[in-house]
Amino acid sequence: MGLSKLNGLYLDVILDHANNPRNKHDIPNATSKMTIHNPTCGDTINVAVEVEGDRIKNIGYTGSGCTISQASASMMTEAVKGKTTEEALDMAKTFSDMAIGKKHSEDDLEKLGDAQILTSIMEFPARIKCATISWWALQRALLKKDDEEEE
Amino acid sequence: MANSINDSYQDFPILDQKVNGERLAYLDNAATAQKPQQVIDSLVHFYEHDNANVHRGVHTLAERATEQYEAARTKVQHFINAKNHNEIIFTKGCTDGLNLVAATYGEQNIHEGDEIVITIMEHHSNLIPWQQLAIKKHATLKYIELTPEGTLDMEDAKRKITDRTKIVSVAHASNVLGTVNPLKELAKIAHEHGAVIVGDGAQSVPHMPVDVQDLDVDFYAFSGHKMMSPTGIGVLYGKADLLRAMPPYQYGGEMINTVHRDETTFADIPFKFEAGTQNIAGAIALGTAVDYLEEIGMENVEKKEQEIVDYVLPKLEALPYITVYGPQDPAQHTGVIAFNMDNLHPHDVATALDAEGVAVRAGHHCAQPLMEALGVSATTRASFYFYNSKKDADQLINAIKATKEFFNGGTI
Numbered sequence A: 001m002g003l004s005k006l007n008g009l010y011l012d013v014i015l016d017h018a019n020n021p022r023n024k025h026d027i028p029n030a031t032s033k034m035t036i037h038n039p040t041c042g043d044t045i046n047v048a049v050e051v052e053g054d055r056i057k058n059i060g061y062t063g064s065g066c067t068i069s070q071a072s073a074s075m076m077t078e079a080v081k082g083k084t085t086e087e088a089l090d091m092a093k094t095f096s097d098m099a100i101g102k103k104h105s106e107d108d109l110e111k112l113g114d115a116q117i118l119t120s121i122m123e124f125p126a127r128i129k130c131a132t133i134s135w136w137a138l139q140r141a142l143l144k145k146d147d148e149e150e151e
Numbered sequence B: 001m002a003n004s005i006n007d008s009y010q011d012f013p014i015l016d017q018k019v020n021g022e023r024l025a026y027l028d029n030a031a032t033a034q035k036p037q038q039v040i041d042s043l044v045h046f047y048e049h050d051n052a053n054v055h056r057g058v059h060t061l062a063e064r065a066t067e068q069y070e071a072a073r074t075k076v077q078h079f080i081n082a083k084n085h086n087e088i089i090f091t092k093g094c095t096d097g098l099n100l101v102a103a104t105y106g107e108q109n110i111h112e113g114d115e116i117v118i119t120i121m122e123h124h125s126n127l128i129p130w131q132q133l134a135i136k137k138h139a140t141l142k143y144i145e146l147t148p149e150g151t152l153d154m155e156d157a158k159r160k161i162t163d164r165t166k167i168v169s170v171a172h173a174s175n176v177l178g179t180v181n182p183l184k185e186l187a188k189i190a191h192e193h194g195a196v197i198v199g200d201g202a203q204s205v206p207h208m209p210v211d212v213q214d215l216d217v218d219f220y221a222f223s224g225h226k227m228m229s230p231t232g233i234g235v236l237y238g239k240a241d242l243l244r245a246m247p248p249y250q251y252g253g254e255m256i257n258t259v260h261r262d263e264t265t266f267a268d269i270p271f272k273f274e275a276g277t278q279n280i281a282g283a284i285a286l287g288t289a290v291d292y293l294e295e296i297g298m299e300n301v302e303k304k305e306q307e308i309v310d311y312v313l314p315k316l317e318a319l320p321y322i323t324v325y326g327p328q329d330p331a332q333h334t335g336v337i338a339f340n341m342d343n344l345h346p347h348d349v350a351t352a353l354d355a356e357g358v359a360v361r362a363g364h365h366c367a368q369p370l371m372e373a374l375g376v377s378a379t380t381r382a383s384f385y386f387y388n389s390k391k392d393a394d395q396l397i398n399a400i401k402a403t404k405e406f407f408n409g410g411t412i
Ligand SMILES: Cc1ncc(COP(=O)(O)O)c(C=O)c1O
Pocket: B030, B031, B093, B094, B095, B096, B123, B125, B126, B171, B173, B174, B175, B200, B202, B203, B223, B225, B366
C-alpha cells in the first residue's frame, strides 16, 4: 500500500489549487474579514469578503498552511465568488457536514464545484480540520457582527 | 524481558503490527513512549489482585496497595537519586508538577518587580504557568535565547539571571531542538543570585541518567507516560525544606493531619501535595517502568539512542531538501530530530510518512515561541527511543525519499 493510499487525497486538482492558488490576495474594499488559527499546527487563514447587496462580489484569502488547507481555501473562494451570502452559507454547511460524515444530495455537492473533491478528506480524520478551516472562516466572516473581534 | 537492548522491541506488543500495510516504525516517542509487556502486566496484576485505596484501610488489600505505592515512590527516589523518598510527589504529569510549583512556591515568593527567567525553547507547560504568574504578580518574564548553532546561549543566561531573579525554569532536554541544556551550570548561576531553579525533565529522565542532587536543582518535574508508564502519572521532585515551606496545592482527603470546623493542620510532605485518591495503579506501573529501565541501565539507553542518532542524522542532513533544526553535530543531538522538507508543509509530510508506516509528529510541538524564533510555523519531528533500531531509521529515510518523489518537487 504505502504512499499509493494518498492518491485519493492529493489529487491533481488539489495539487493544482495548492500550487496555483486562486484569489490568494487581500481585498482592499473588504466588508468583512476573519482570521482563524489552527491551534494544532499553527496555521493561519485570513478570509476577506466584499459583499454588495446580498452577493459576494469579491473574495480573497491569505495565510499559510499545508497543501490541503491552501487548496481548500483556493477552491472555496472560487466556489462562492458571485454567489449570494445565503447560497455561500449553505455551501459552507454542506462542506462541514460532509467532512464529519453527514450525507448530502448530489445536487448540494455539485454546487461546491472543485471543492466537492476535498470531501474525500473523510478518509483522513487527522486532516479534516485542514480542509474545513477556510469554510469555517467564510462562515464566520459572513455571519460576523460589526463589533465582533477576529479570532 | 528481552535478552539485549537490541531485542527490547520484542517486549512491546504494540510495535508488532502493520500500519497502512507497512511495518510500523514508531518515531513519536517524544510525544509518548510505548509500554512494555512488564508495565502492562503490572497494571493488570494490580487490578486483578491488589486493588484498594492507599493509606486508609487496615485490611490486607489496602496494606498491599499502600506498600506497592510507597515502594514505587522509593524506586523513583533512587532512580533520580533524591536524598529522601518524601521529596517525591506523585502528580498527573509534568504539566501538573510545573503548575504545582508556580501555584505554590511561585504564588508565595514572586512579588511585583521580581524576575522569572525561562528559555525560548520551553514547552508551553513550562512557559504559560510562569507567564501567567508574572502577569498576575506584575513580575517580569525573561527568556534566555539561542546561539546560532541552536543551543542555549549561556552568555545570555548570565546576563538574564540577575539579583532580581527569583525563579529560573528550564527544560533539561528540548522536545524540539534535541539539545541537552547545562542544567547544573544554570543551577549554580541561579543560586549565586539567590534564585531557585526548576528543571523540566520530560525529555531527559526517560533518556539519560539523572541525578537531582548532583544537578542541585530545587524542583524537577517529569511525566510517566514518556518513560513507558501509563498516562496520568508523573513526578515532582522538590528539596524537602522548600516543599515544607510551601502552601498546599489542593485541599481534600489524604493531605491533612487534623481537621476542625475552623482550621486544618496539613500532613507532612509528600502527602501535603497529594490531595485526594491518587493514580495508584499508575504509580505502581511507573515503578515497574523504572525497574525495566534500571535493568537495561540508563547509560545503555543513552548510548543506544546516540548510536541511532549518529546513524540517522548524517543521512537526513545529506538530503539537500531537508533542514534539520538544532545542532547539526550528532554528538550534540538527542533522539529528538525536528526537520522540514523544502516546499512541503509538515502536515503533508506526516500524512505521507504515515502512509509508509512511519509515525512522526507534525506541528508546533507546544513550543510556539520557539517556532517563531526559528522562523517557521511548524516542523516535522521524528523522536527515537532505545527500542527503535537502524531499521526504523532506514524506514524513515526511505519514506522521506518516497514522499519527495510523490509530491514531485511539490507544493507549498
Ligand atoms: C519538554 C516538555 N515539557 C513538558 C511536557 C509536558 O508533558 P505532559 O503533557 O506529559 O504533562 C512535554 C511533553 O510533551 C515536554 O516535551
